[in-house]
Amino acid sequence: MIEARGISKQRGGRTLWADLALTVAAGEVVALTGPSGCGKSTLLDCIGHIDRVDSGTISIGGVDAGRSARRARLLRRDHIGYLFQDFGLVHDATVGTNVDLARPTGLGRRRGLSTAAALEQVGLGGRSTARAHELSGGEQQRVAVARLLVKQPSVILADEPTSALDAVNAALVLDRLESFAAAGAAVLIATHAPSVTARVHRVVTLGDGRDRGPA
Template structure:
């Protein structure tokens, strides 16, 4: 589902990674690790077609957006879901409104749960009218999970999704990401946490740009 071939990226005159090749299959959960500053978040942005690689190709479901902003936008809309360390919510909006933002539109799009059942599944039933800023960090990440349940993306990119959470909420996030993979999604998680990497099928480690290889 995710295919990266010979990709390279520079930022501020510094090479983050070069000639990097890896893939994440449908139904697989893969961890992305490496020291701070090695470009894990930038790599997720490139896979998610928020940013562009300097060279090489990234295909999502066999589609290479190339330099087309329109194709990149369609890939983000139709296939890619995100789970961020800072939750990525609209803080002054209600929980229900935040979840509704992820709802697919248009004929033929994949459709997941409606807002109420999605919130029930993550343990936030009855909280749809609360404002996002009124929730704890763990609850806010549950709202972000509910958005994925509504969108049902085929690719999920998670950037340190458990780093600000207690053990119970971290376990819930990982359980749900595994459930998405079991339903056929390709899941790529950038993380420093051994508790996360221990639950993934493989680990891709970003190293010095002269020695980039994926490890297992």
Template sequence: MIDVLAVSKQRGGRTLWEDLSFAVAPGEVVALTGPSGCGKSTLLDCVGHIDRVDSGTITIGGVDAGRSARRARLLRRDHIGYLFQDFGLVHDATVGANVDLARPTGRGRRRSTSTAAALEQVGLGGRSTHRTYELSGGEQQRVALARLLVKEPSVILADEPTSALDDGNAAMVLDRLEAFAADGAAVLIATHAPSVTARATRVVTLHDRRDRGAA
């Protein structure tokens, strides 16, 4: 589902990665590791078509957006879901409103999981009218997971999704990401956490090119 082929990227005059290739198939959870500054988050942004590589190609389900902003937007809308370290929620909106932001729209869309059902699945049943800022960090990440349940993306990109969580909530996040993969999603996680890499299907390691060779 994710195919990264011979990609290179420079940032601030420094090469982050060069001629990098890997793939993430449906059903896989792949951990993206490496020291701070090696470009893990930038690579996730490129895979998610938020940023662009300098050379090479990244395809999602065989689709290469190239330089088309419209095709990139459609890929993000139709195929890609995100899980961020800072949760990526609208803090003054309700829990239910945050979940509904991810709901697929448009004619011909299949009926997705209801907001109430998604919140029940992540242990937040009955909390839809609460404001996001009233929740703990672990609860906010559960809201972000509920958004993925509603969107049902074929690709999930997670940037350090457990770093701000206690052990219980971190384990719940990994359980849910594994469940998404079991349902056919391709999951790519940028992480420093050994507890995450230990549960991954495979690990892709980026090296800091200021000190070592290319990934």
């Protein structure tokens, strides 16, 4: 589902990674680890088509957007979902609006759950009119998960999704990510947390080129 081949990226004159290959199959949960500053977030941004690699190719579901901004936008809109450490919500918007905003407008618009059903699934059925900033961190990350439930992306990129959460909420988020994979999504999680790497199918370590294989 995610297929990166020979990709390289420089930042501020420093090579973050070079000639890197990474694949994540449909149904697989892969953790991306490595020392702080080695370029995990940058790699997620490139795979998520928010940023561009300097060389190499990245295809999502067999589609390589190349240098086309339009094709990158369509991949982001229809196929890619994000989960961020800081939750990535619009703070002043309501919970319901935050979830509505994730609904694809193109071919995938009928794919996911309704906003009400998604909020119900994450235990926030009664909170749709609350402003996002009024929720706790754990609740905000559950709103972010509800956004994925309405979008049903085939690729989920999660950047330290549990680092601001307590153990209970972190486990809930991981449960959800595993459910998305069980339903066929490819899930890539950048993380430092042993509690995450212990649960995934495979760990890829940036910086030393190691891929430990099945965890």
